[in-house]
Amino acid sequence: MLDVVQDWVEQIRAGQMRAVARALTAIENRAPEAEPLLRALFPYTGGAYLVGVTGAPGTGKSTLVDRLAAHYRRQGLAVGVLAVDPSSPFTGGAILGDRIRMQAQATDDGVFIRSMATRGWLGGLAQATAEAALVLDAAGKQIILVETVGVGQDEIEVARLADCTLLVLVPGLGDDVQNLKAGVMEIADIFVLNKADREGADRLESQLRALLGLAGPRAGWQPPVVRTVAIEDRGTAELAAAIARFREQTDSAGRRQQRRIAYWKQRIVELVERRLRERVERELAAEQLEELARQVAARQLDPYAAADALLARAEAG
Numbered sequence: 001m002l003d004v005v006q007d008w009v010e011q012i013r014a015g016q017m018r019a020v021a022r023a024l025t026a027i028e029n030r031a032p033e034a035e036p037l038l039r040a041l042f043p044y045t046g047g048a049y050l051v052g053v054t055g056a057p058g059t060g061k062s063t064l065v066d067r068l069a070a071h072y073r074r075q076g077l078a079v080g081v082l083a084v085d086p087s088s089p090f091t092g093g094a095i096l097g098d099r100i101r102m103q104a105q106a107t108d109d110g111v112f113i114r115s116m117a118t119r120g121w122l123g124g125l126a127q128a129t130a131e132a133a134l135v136l137d138a139a140g141k142q143i144i145l146v147e148t149v150g151v152g153q154d155e156i157e158v159a160r161l162a163d164c165t166l167l168v169l170v171p172g173l174g175d176d177v178q179n180l181k182a183g184v185m186e187i188a189d190i191f192v193l194n195k196a197d198r199e200g201a202d203r204l205e206s207q208l209r210a211l212l213g214l215a216g217p218r219a220g221w222q223p224p225v226v227r228t229v230a231i232e233d234r235g236t237a238e239l240a241a242a243i244a245r246f247r248e249q250t251d252s253a254g255r256r257q258q259r260r261i262a263y264w265k266q267r268i269v270e271l272v273e274r275r276l277r278e279r280v281e282r283e284l285a286a287e288q289l290e291e292l293a294r295q296v297a298a299r300q301l302d303p304y305a306a307a308d309a310l311l312a313r314a315e316a317g
Contacts, residue, residue, distance in 0.1 A: 005033060009040045012139050015078075017112055023135045024114055027128045038131055041138040048080070048137040051243060052162030054148040054187070059168040060194045063230040064239075065145050071236050072143045073110050080136035080144040081113040082129055112136060130161055130267070159187035160263050163256055164246050166239075168192045169208070171200035185211065188223055190242050196227035196235070221249055276311070283314045 011019035026034045051068070053061050062083065069079045116129060129146060136144050148158050159165045167188035191212075193205055208225050216222075226242050228235030250256040292309060295301040 002036070005036045005040055008033075008037060009044075009138075012041065012135060013044055015140050017109075017139075020112060020135055020139050021114070024116075024128075024132050027131045027135070028116065034131075038134060041134060045134045045137040048133070048141050048144045049164070049247060050133060050144045050146060050162045052146045052148070052158035052165040053168060054158050054165065055168030055192075056173065058173070059170045060230045061147050061168050064166075064168060064192065064194060064228060064236075065147050067228075067230050067233050067236040068145060068240065069111055070233075071240050073108060077110075077142045078140055079111045080133075080139070080141035081111065081147070082132055082136070082144065083113065083115050083147045084129060084149045085115045085117060112139070112141065133161065156187045160266065163250070163259070164189050164243055166190050166192050166243075168194050169204065170195040171198045171204045185215065189221070189246050190239070191223055191225045192239060193225055193227045194230055197229050201227070219255055220253060221246065276314070280310050280314045284310060288313070 008019060008023065012023060023034075023037055025031075026037065053065055053068075055061050065081060065083070069081055072079050114132060116132065133144050133146065146158060146162055165187050167190070169191060170193070191208055193201060193208070195201075205225055205227070212223055212225070224242050226235060226239045228239055230236070247256075250259075289310075292301065292306045296303050296306050
């Protein structure tokens, strides 16, 4: 398998998009060759800049990502797009709405677009999104745009993964101030007021700036509010300039490296947790788990002791 994986790695590093697509499929399906491939690719990653794009459904995230991709392509940059779509209730696959909306970039060899299904994964991303970003990074993509599914206020996972996080808002979605509560204020590095030609845009921007003024700068950065009308490609250049300023500021202060260290610290723990769970599931027969659960339900055993018993059996196996 090593020779096959090494050939695959060379194809990906050469930018062969069929090889990239096969790699992403293997990662999503958790195929046996996925981990050896990621191990081999990892030394060639770390050069891409990841921009997360989050916000509620209907804010125009996909159109904004499409316009940003086109802007970066005009600058001669290689772009990757990971668009997390809702899962099909029938097949578990992505519904592909984002790829349809980004057809303008689909024929550009310098842009790779992949729709990924959440498959029940919480946080606005698919479980394999981080690994998919590594593949695109190794394939030479300089900018990777990661669009979340847009399910609500809980999708803060993108802020851990991305180097810069955009929160897209539009006027007219109800109580604008309420929409900014529940944690999203803390994850945004840049606020994007899209569909800014709509009524209520001035009021929403005033509310945003007032809230940001109360919160104050974070590590020397005051998140700006950038107005866009993505469907008309208005404000795209200004948004890209804001991203560039944030990148320059965080790089000069060493904050991007600090964020990446914090991300990998948590990611390593998650990998340990997943390996332990897989080992327990592999070593433990279903009837053993059933028996432990029966004892806990009958209050003959507490759940903590049951967990210790599982780990002990896995380690002994």
